[in-house]
Amino acid sequence: MTAALTDDLLDIYGALSTAFGHQHWWPAKTPFETMVGAILAQNVSWTNAAQAVRNLQDAGMLDPHRLAGADTADIARLIVPSRFYNQKAERIREFAGVYVAEFRADPAAMAAVETGALRERLLALRGLGKETADTILLYACEKPVFVVDAYTRRIFSRYGLLPEGASYDLTQRLFAENLSADVELFNDYHAQIVRLGKTVCKKSPLCDRCPVREVHGLLQCAGGRD
Ligand code: SF4
Incomplete structure (x- = not known):
């Protein structure tokens, strides 16, 4: 676990959950x-x-x-x-x-x-x-397993935390190795990523309205640079 990466990932999650609110996934009764x-x-x-x-x-x-x-x-x-x-x-x-x-x-x-x-x-x-x-x-099953999708790869490679075209396993390890194995965190973090990917960090990103753009000036969000 790298303390700086942990901080970055938690700060990104914090900015997303503040902007979007808890996503209350998965939308199912059973x-x-x-x-x-x-x-x-x-x-x-x-x-x-x-x-x-x-x-x-x-x-x-x-x-x-x-x-x-x-x-x-x-x-x-x-x-x-x-x-x-x-x-x-x-x-x-x-x-x-x-x-x-x-x-x-x-x-x-x-x-x-x-x-x-x-x-x-x-x-x-x-x-x-x-x-x-x-x-x-x-x-x-409420197991602490981080779910990866295309939005996760796109957003975190734009941030420079993953290489472009990162594999599923490499992407998953970024979260699994730098965050505590926390079901509630993993649940809502993935949901927040989907929300960001669908509404803001699209193929053509809407960086001027992105809630994570200002997280850590040190992060190199490719789409966020002016
Ligand atoms: S700043 Fe732009 S490229 Fe970076 S995560 Fe936000 S929308 Fe995506």
């Missing part, structure tokens, strides 16, 4: 809804994923046993708004089957598994990459 939502949110906006979640809910299908036993075509029909719905229907069905068979459809049983072993198990499922697996670990 851990299983979070898990399904994480799969549905792959490569699509949250608005679309949320509509697919609602469709499952309205059809009484947001249930691990029902999804595990359902026909993939029936799941696909309900999750059309999430795009790639045939693939995602298979992934959800397979995930639900494992959740029932190996964890008794009990989020506490799943969360009781050692973090590294659980991550390996999730990554072994078809179609679950690191971002989805880590989202499930953090937001459904």
Whole structure:
């Protein structure tokens, strides 16, 4: 852990949470809804994923046993708004089957598994990459695992805290090695990054309205320089 990096990361988080307020993620009523939502949110906006979640809910299908036993075509029909719905229907069905068979459809049983072993198990499922697996670990199982996405890479490479094109693992280590393993912090920090990436640090960044622009004059935010 590097004290200066820790300070920088905490100061950035502080500026974001002051500007945006706590983000109260994940927007779901149950851990299983979070898990399904994480799969549905792959490569699509949250608005679309949320509509697919609602469709499952309205059809009484947001249930691990029902999804595990359902026909993939029936799941696909309900999750059309999430795009790639045939693939995602298979992934959800397979995930639900494992959740029932190996964890008794009990989020506490799943969360009781050692973090590294659980991550390996999730990554072994078809179609679950690191971002989805880590989202499930953090937001459904409350494990202190930092979730990385394209916004994280973009923002922190612009800041000069990561090289351009940094890998998922390198990006994750920046946070994991320089912050305490704190579920609440990791939960809201990722949510704040998504908010910043969506609204301010876009492909063409709106630096003049960026809440982290003035954090530490020493940080070299590429987009923030005049
Ligand atoms: S100052 Fe600009 S480039 Fe830097 S994080 Fe903010 S919006 Fe992004």
